[in-house]
Amino acid sequence: MKSLLASLLLLTISTAFSHEDTLLEDMLLIDKDFSQINIDPVHVGHNEIVLTFDDGPNPGVTEKFLDILRDFGVKGTFFVIGKNAKRYPDLMNRIIAEGHVVGNHSMTHTPLKNLDPILWKSVVRSEIMDAHDVLVPYMQNNRNYYFRAPQATWARRYADFLNEDVIGKQYIGPVLWDIGGEIEIRNGKYVQAADWACWSKKISVDDCLSGYVYESVKKKGGVILMHDLRKQSIELLTKIIPELQDRGFRFTTLNDVRFKQ
């Protein structure tokens, strides 16, 4: 009987260890190539929130975002536009000094669709690799290089082309989002919201907030899309962090997401 118990115990321990090994292997299974399709969903079901802020840096908004994140002790991921980063190095320096992650959101925010059949390679190269050259000094908090495509427009041939490049193939992307993509109202209740669309439709910050919170709870967390662009998003950010903290979500960055493609 004793030996049976002992072997059962041993079996349990070895199972536990092999389980741990599998998890470790999974964590190392990060595909550092450009993906042929958008990475979606990204990180639902972990009770974690990854805040991502697109289209910055923009003076008047980025500083406020940084103040709010600092006050709440939360780190975010900024998908910045290369030409904005070039224009506002002080904002970029503050983003990294305060421990945030910087992602590549192209050089000029040109949607990569309907590109000229002859010239597409030079457009794709300059939008992504020129932005990389501007952004690489600001990627020191990054575990990886991340890319998000403007308007989520992407094609398999872009991935194949960029992965031929020694830097290009170190990228993870295009990274989509889980929460904040569009507005949906059901029975008069906001069950999804997207900041840019809220503001253009003149939806209140509180209604927009309720859409974000509902979707976060439903998906048990995920990557949130917001824009570092309009002043209303400042109030949204001030409210969304405590709302989600109260519901037990932990805030993290793309560095902690296990990417599997």
Ligand SMILES: [Zn+2]
């Ligand atoms: Zn954008």
